[in-house]
Amino acid sequence: MVETKYNNNVLTAYLSGEIDHDSAAQIRVRVDGMAQELKPRLLCLDFGGVSFMDSSGVGLVMGRFRQMKLLGGRLRVQNYSDSLYRIFAMSGLEGLGVLQ
Amino acid sequence: MKILNEMKLSFPSKSCNEAFARSAVSAFIMHLDPTVNELSDLKTAVSEAVTNCIVHGYRRQSGTVYISGRITEGGRVTVKIRDKGCGIADVAQAMQPLFTTAPEEERAGLGFAVMQSFCDKVRVKSAAGKGTTVTLEKQIGGDD
Ligand SMILES: Nc1ncnc2c1ncn2[C@@H]1O[C@H](COP(=O)(O)OP(=O)(O)OP(=O)(O)O)[C@@H](O)[C@H]1O
Ligand SMILES: [Mg+2]
Numbered sequence: 001m002v003e004t005k006y007n008n009n010v011l012t013a014y015l016s017g018e019i020d021h022d023s024a025a026q027i028r029v030r031v032d033g034m035a036q037e038l039k040p041r042l043l044c045l046d047f048g049g050v051s052f053m054d055s056s057g058v059g060l061v062m063g064r065f066r067q068m069k070l071l072g073g074r075l076r077v078q079n080y081s082d083s084l085y086r087i088f089a090m091s092g093l094e095g096l097g098v099l100q
Numbered sequence: 101m102k103i104l105n106e107m108k109l110s111f112p113s114k115s116c117n118e119a120f121a122r123s124a125v126s127a128f129i130m131h132l133d134p135t136v137n138e139l140s141d142l143k144t145a146v147s148e149a150v151t152n153c154i155v156h157g158y159r160r161q162s163g164t165v166y167i168s169g170r171i172t173e174g175g176r177v178t179v180k181i182r183d184k185g186c187g188i189a190d191v192a193q194a195m196q197p198l199f200t201t202a203p204e205e206e207r208a209g210l211g212f213a214v215m216q217s218f219c220d221k222v223r224v225k226s227a228a229g230k231g232t233t234v235t236l237e238k239q240i241g242g243d244d
Contacts, residue, residue, distance in 0.1 A: 018119060020115075020118045020119065020147055020151065021115055021118055021151045021154070021155060022115035022116055022118050022119065024206075025115070028206070052122075052140070052143065052144070052147075053144075054144050054147040054148055054151065054211075054214065055148060055207075055208050055210035055211050055214050056151065056206075056208075058208040058210055059205075059206035059207050059208045060206065062206065062208060063206040083137070083140055086217075087144075087210070087214060090197065090210055090213055090214065090217065091198075091208055091210055092198070
């Protein structure tokens, strides 16, 4: 599930529930649609409401990173729990400087 | 090793069944009174294996995903996830972190790495054209 807020050129997507291959595909369509329309300078993916995530969440972040680069903006990933961080940390995402 | 409980499950390779599969496995081990972390580790590993059957094994067709679970004395949980899909030609290569054959679908190549880091033991048996079986083993609670 995803709810979005747009403010000061910043698009924030509040993700909630379980992120897997199935739900990541739905989130991707929603977020990319809005980002293409609004061309924000910053896209924030907020994982505060996420109770479960598998490696599909990493693919979701990497894909949005590339998407924002194409649109000339930046990506930030915020509010993730320790158990989500364990998965992000395996991926080399830290090297991209998007984890907050 | 005395077997305390067993279960079998099969379902079509639809992505909505990923959530069903990990919930079913978590319900199966619930009476072992797992910690929040043990439960979330096993759920995540099962989700990875089932997703792989659906995304890679049955890539352009549909098929059946089979799960069997077993609890042996001392709280040892074994979960087998099997597909009769395309199989993996080079298992060692497939298990390398960040290796993926589906980058255009935003796969990260982390599934096997996650299974290995969240379980005590991961075994993969696969033959090209025949399918893949992943066996996950995890100790729930202290092994007394
Ligand atoms: N059940 C399967 N059938 C056929 N090929 C598989 C199967 N499971 C894994 N593979 C192969 O092994 C590779 C690595 O799998 P792994 O789960 O580690 O990464 P991924 O699925 O590509 O990405 P991620 O899991 O991060 O989304 C896959 O890209 C695929 O080529
Ligand atoms: Mg995978």
